[in-house]
Amino acid sequence: MQKVCLTVNGREVSAEIDERTLLLEFVRDVAGLTGTHNGCLEARCGCCAIEVDGDVVKSCNVLAVQVDGAEVTTIEGLAPQRLAPVDHITTQSLAGMYRPLEAVRGTPEDLHPVQSAFHRCHAVQCGFCTPGMVMVLKDYLEENPEPTRDDVRRAIAGNLCRCTGYQHIVDAAMEAAAEMRGDPVPEGAAHAMTAAVDGG
Amino acid sequence: MRPFTWLAPDTTEEAVALLREHGTGARVIAGGQSLLLAMKERTVGPSHLVSLGGITGLARVTTEPDGALVVGAATTYAALTRAALPGWHGVLSDVAGDLADRPVRNRGTIGGALCAADPRFDVPALAVGVDAVLRISGAAGDRTLPAAEFLRGNGITAIGPDEILTAVVLPPLPAWDAVVFEKFRHRVFDAAIVSATCALRRACDGTPAAVRVTVAGATATPVVLDVDAAATAADAADLAAASFHPDATDEPTRYRRELVRTLVRRTVDRAHTQQGSA
Numbered sequence: 001m002q003k004v005c006l007t008v009n010g011r012e013v014s015a016e017i018d019e020r021t022l023l024l025e026f027v028r029d030v031a032g033l034t035g036t037h038n039g040c041l042e043a044r045c046g047c048c049a050i051e052v053d054g055d056v057v058k059s060c061n062v063l064a065v066q067v068d069g070a071e072v073t074t075i076e077g078l079a080p081q082r083l084a085p086v087d088h089i090t091t092q093s094l095a096g097m098y099r100p101l102e103a104v105r106g107t108p109e110d111l112h113p114v115q116s117a118f119h120r121c122h123a124v125q126c127g128f129c130t131p132g133m134v135m136v137l138k139d140y141l142e143e144n145p146e147p148t149r150d151d152v153r154r155a156i157a158g159n160l161c162r163c164t165g166y167q168h169i170v171d172a173a174m175e176a177a178a179e180m181r182g183d184p185v186p187e188g189a190a191h192a193m194t195a196a197v198d199g200g
Numbered sequence: 201m202r203p204f205t206w207l208a209p210d211t212t213e214e215a216v217a218l219l220r221e222h223g224t225g226a227r228v229i230a231g232g233q234s235l236l237l238a239m240k241e242r243t244v245g246p247s248h249l250v251s252l253g254g255i256t257g258l259a260r261v262t263t264e265p266d267g268a269l270v271v272g273a274a275t276t277y278a279a280l281t282r283a284a285l286p287g288w289h290g291v292l293s294d295v296a297g298d299l300a301d302r303p304v305r306n307r308g309t310i311g312g313a314l315c316a317a318d319p320r321f322d323v324p325a326l327a328v329g330v331d332a333v334l335r336i337s338g339a340a341g342d343r344t345l346p347a348a349e350f351l352r353g354n355g356i357t358a359i360g361p362d363e364i365l366t367a368v369v370l371p372p373l374p375a376w377d378a379v380v381f382e383k384f385r386h387r388v389f390d391a392a393i394v395s396a397t398c399a400l401r402r403a404c405d406g407t408p409a410a411v412r413v414t415v416a417g418a419t420a421t422p423v424v425l426d427v428d429a430a431a432t433a434a435d436a437a438d439l440a441a442a443s444f445h446p447d448a449t450d451e452p453t454r455y456r457r458e459l460v461r462t463l464v465r466r467t468v469d470r471a472h473t474q475q476g477s478a
Contacts, residue, residue: 002206019206019249042237043304055278055306061236062307065206066229066253136302157388158301 004068008033009077019065023057024048026064027074035075035131039160046159049132050074056139058158075131078112078138114138117176117185118169125163133159137173145181149174202245208254212337212364215250220339220362222248228364229253230274231307233300234316252311258366259309261285267372270335273311273365278302280310288330288379288399289370295322295381301389311365314350317357317421320391322383324351325416328424329397330379332370338363354420377402378474380467383417384459394418394459396440398467400474408472411436413464418444418456425464433472437465 004021005014008031015030027036027050036059039047043061050059051073110116114134117123124130133156140155141147147155152173153166161169179185207226209215219226225247229235238244252258258274261283269289271280281297284290299322300308313323314334327334327347334350336343339362347368350358359365376399383395394417403409408429413436416422425443427436441461445453 019204020201041240043233046301046303049303056303057307058303061233061304063206063232063236065208066232066251140302154388155302158303 002065004064006031006064006067006069007071009073017064019063021064022060023050023052023062023064023067023072024059027059027072030064031074033074033076037128037131039128039132044158044160045129046132046136046156047129049135049159051135051139056136073135075134078115078134079110112138113179114141114172114176117172117179121168121172121175123164123168123172129159129161129163133161133169137176141173141177141180145177147173147177152177201239202242204246205248206251207248208251210254210256212255212258212366215252215255215364216337216339216362218248218250219364222250224361226250226361228315230309230312231276232312233304233308234312234318252364258311264369264372267374269370269372271310271368271370273314273367274309275311277305277308277310281305287373288376289373291330291379291381292326292370295326298322299391304389310368314347314368315357315359315365317351317353317355318391319354319420319422320393320395320417322381322392322395325383325392325395325414325422326381326397327368328416328422329381329412329414330370330376330399331412332368334365335367335369336363337366342366344369348422348424351421376400378471380470380474382463382467382470384463392417394456394463396460396463396467398436398464398471400468400471411468411471413440413468415440415444415460415464418460427468431468433465433468436468437461440464 001016002019003016005012013031024036024038028034036050037047039045041060043058046058048059049056052067052070114137118130118134136156136159144151149170152170175185207218209218227246227249229249230252252274258272260272261275262270264270277296281293283293285293310323313321314327317324332347333344334347336345336359338360345358352358378400380398383392385392397414399412400408401410411427411429413425413427414422425440427439441457444457444460
């Protein structure tokens with residue numbers, strides 16, 4: 001057994017764990033944050049991507065003991081208001097949560113720009129790959145604010161999506177990039193038009 | 201995964217002492233991107249893991265007074281991608297930035313790739329291609345070894361059970377005027393099926409004085425071909441293809457042979473046209 005202490009989304013989490021515990025298991029089972037998904041467990045699908053000290057990694061291929069003392073950000077850490085646990089779901093709380101698509105923008109009160117772009121562009125179908133996609137794209141767009149559609153496809157090469165065919169995910173990444181740069185975000189179905197024109 | 205004991209030394213000497221103490225059951229772990237995959241499948245089950253993560257100085261990129269580039273073994277691909285390396289040394293950044301995928305590049309290390317000695321990995325191929333030298337620390341003292349002698353087979357290296365690879369040393373910029381790396385893979389994040397490296401040095405009048413063509417992926421270890429400096433790209437490609445299992449007619453071998461031919465032609469062609477960068 002080994003004592004490991006991590007800062008997960010600003011909260012200190014420490015535990016005595018088996019040395020074999022993967023970072024993914026630490027985040028899900030010890031920190032209790034199940035937004036990070038266990039997809040393939042062999043560093044292929046990217047559903048478990050999280051940030052460790054500012055760099056995105058596949059948490060299924062990292063031991064928790066390897067990153068002892070690190071700052072970890074998971075998908076839950078991107079949207080501060082979702083950190084407060086909802087222990088009682090009512091019609092009212094749901095009505096408060098779901099606002100018209102147009103109203104959701106990437107602000108600290110709402111969602112991270114990547115998340116809100118995913119929302120607007122319908123880049124989510126079953127949603128299993130989404131946390132990993134969002135974490136990798138956030139890391140990528142912070143480093144490359146002006147990507148081409150091809151760049152985005154290369155950035156998410158290590159993230160598999162079995163539903164969307166990636167088209168809407170790339171749309172969302174382009175919108176998120178624009179929003180993160182501070183450019184005006186295209187309205188309505190404009191992104192669908194661009195996608196059709198450039199074929200990718 | 202089989203149970204193991206976690207050891208996190210602060211210095212290379214401590215790490216070597218731990219390896220010596222725990223014998224052949226102990227393994228070195230840097231980023232763990234290859235080792236952990238194997239451990240999860242239980243194809244390896246070390247009794248002790250000695251982590252290089254806590255050793256400062258192993259992830260540094262420095263230049264020697266003679267111009268040689270010393271890359272710490274625990275330097276990640278991502279760090280290499282971001283490093284602004286001059287001249288042909290920049291090929292290391294290009295190669296490191298175009299393998300696996302973004303999250304894996306943030307953990308995977310150059311030394312890990314060499315010690316994994318997977319024939320499909322790019323870094324061992326490039327290290328042999330530019331005639332890099334590896335620095336190894338061990339209980340019996342430090343030693344250096346050319347990359348070509350370090351790689352002994354698929355997953356087999358010349359490193360001893362109580363030794364640690366500490367750095368990869370690329371020769372100084374004047375050693376080559378152009379270095380070109382090409383590879384083929386089906387999907388962007390796949391390991392290469394075949395890769396080729398061409399390192400070229402020019403004479404004063406601009407004609408090629410020395411050419412080093414290395415092919416990897418098709419064989420257990422990278423193969424350095426005996427190519428004449430004056431050979432054209434097409435000649436080098438034919439020579440490379442002819443030296444790769446010339447008698448085999450099965451499809452996988454023929455497929456790889458054509459890849460060898462194409463990639464060697466491309467690298468030599470590109471090296472010939474590339475301007476001197478030193």
